[in-house]
Amino acid sequence: MQPRLPSTAIVIGSGIVGASVAYFLARRGIAVRLIEAVSPAAEATGAADGAVSVASKKPGPMMQAALKGVALFGELADEGLLAGAFKRRSTFIVAASEDECAVLEAHASALAGAGVRVDTLDGKTLRARFCALSPGARMAIEVHGEGHAIGYQVVHRLLTAANVKVSRNTSVQELMLDTNGQRITKVTTSRGDARADIVVLAAGNGSAGLLGLRDILRPRKGQLLITERAPALNAAMPGAIMSGRYLLSKGSQTSAKAAPGRGLGLVIDPLVTGQFLIGGTREDFGDRSTNDIDAVSQILRDAVALVPGLASLRLLRSFAGVRTAVVDGLPLVGRIPGTENGFVATGFEGDGICLGPVMGKSIVQMICGEPTDVDLSVFDPSRFVLSGALQ
Numbered sequence: 001m002q003p004r005l006p007s008t009a010i011v012i013g014s015g016i017v018g019a020s021v022a023y024f025l026a027r028r029g030i031a032v033r034l035i036e037a038v039s040p041a042a043e044a045t046g047a048a049d050g051a052v053s054v055a056s057k058k059p060g061p062m063m064q065a066a067l068k069g070v071a072l073f074g075e076l077a078d079e080g081l082l083a084g085a086f087k088r089r090s091t092f093i094v095a096a097s098e099d100e101c102a103v104l105e106a107h108a109s110a111l112a113g114a115g116v117r118v119d120t121l122d123g124k125t126l127r128a129r130f131c132a133l134s135p136g137a138r139m140a141i142e143v144h145g146e147g148h149a150i151g152y153q154v155v156h157r158l159l160t161a162a163n164v165k166v167s168r169n170t171s172v173q174e175l176m177l178d179t180n181g182q183r184i185t186k187v188t189t190s191r192g193d194a195r196a197d198i199v200v201l202a203a204g205n206g207s208a209g210l211l212g213l214r215d216i217l218r219p220r221k222g223q224l225l226i227t228e229r230a231p232a233l234n235a236a237m238p239g240a241i242m243s244g245r246y247l248l249s250k251g252s253q254t255s256a257k258a259a260p261g262r263g264l265g266l267v268i269d270p271l272v273t274g275q276f277l278i279g280g281t282r283e284d285f286g287d288r289s290t291n292d293i294d295a296v297s298q299i300l301r302d303a304v305a306l307v308p309g310l311a312s313l314r315l316l317r318s319f320a321g322v323r324t325a326v327v328d329g330l331p332l333v334g335r336i337p338g339t340e341n342g343f344v345a346t347g348f349e350g351d352g353i354c355l356g357p358v359m360g361k362s363i364v365q366m367i368c369g370e371p372t373d374v375d376l377s378v379f380d381p382s383r384f385v386l387s388g389a390l391q
């Protein structure tokens, strides 16, 4: 028997995940109210690099999900929704040390095993292809079929296309359950109560308090830089560059040399504007309101070591955002344990731009009782015990 589709939905949080959920619900004719503490893309989504990438993913379910994520970006661009907002390009992961060469070779095998087109480029071939790179680059892998999208632009497109009403500056304070403890009957907000057939929590770091998962969901800060326009240098870069160290910093591969507390993995993305977006850190402390000179200097030092031409560019802006990380490295996507009509999609750490739309689509498929594009079983939130935050 087909499950009865909900008529109304509350989505909490309008980052890329909440906006994607809202879009896919609205496409089915479900009336959505999107409740947002600040404004669309106010948190991680508005402060991300924007790599839509399989290249950096840990082999296994995250790599599989990212493959679907990249494919969906391509489809949405081709059908017009994300036309001009999704730039297709390769990612070059570059090794500058013995350690990084070893990590890269293992990673290239994992990517190829997952069906990704990968080429290995020795130092000479690499420099012929990528004349902007320093002689310190020893080898690279080119991961084909990747792309880049600016998070806030994607959110704007999704919300406009779905014609979804966003209740801004409205903070959800509690999810209230019925006496059986199985149905979310209402959500209390800073501007009164709201009710709907289903509730989807996509509040990034705000999800932790609402679910009682502060020990499970952890903030992870990242700092990024933007340069002035440099069209000639930009045109000399056939794709984004990621240092082999990025994989170490992200924990896709384990290494005894991975720094605790603050990791630094270099990504240099040539933007369509002719500028360069350069990142970034992974820090288990700090908020989005500050950049510190140590991090900025270190990012610049690493970037110039790999692409010497960047030394002559002015830095226009530095900024920071806070990712939502889950202690076991996998996002939480699925039913809120014990509830009939509550769902959660969060904890995408540094992968939520790539995964947001496909996870939003998949959770809507789950809500509607259909097979999901991404196998969500491994992301099921019931692997953790909620510590009784729901009332």
Ligand SMILES: Cc1cc2nc3c(=O)[nH]c(=O)nc-3n(C[C@H](O)[C@H](O)[C@H](O)COP(=O)(O)OP(=O)(O)OC[C@H]3O[C@@H](n4cnc5c(N)ncnc54)[C@H](O)[C@@H]3O)c2cc1C
Binding pocket: 012, 013, 014, 015, 016, 017, 018, 035, 036, 037, 038, 039, 040, 041, 042, 043, 044, 045, 046, 047, 048, 049, 050, 051, 052, 053, 151, 170, 171, 172, 173, 202, 203, 204, 205, 206, 207, 221, 222, 223, 224, 279, 280, 320, 321, 322, 323, 324, 345, 346, 347, 348, 349, 350, 351, 352, 353, 354, 355, 356
């Ligand atoms: C520096 C940096 C670089 C990154 N680079 C990449 C990248 O290259 N590729 C990639 O795929 N990903 C990247 N990411 C990760 C990506 O940005 C996130 O995974 C993604 O944006 C998470 O989206 P979200 O919708 O889950 O959360 P968020 O964007 O954090 O949105 C959550 C929303 O919920 C709202 N909210 C919170 N609490 C409440 C409440 N109680 N009531 C109502 N609303 C609430 C917030 O205001 C916010 O708008 C990066 C992140 C950072 C910080």
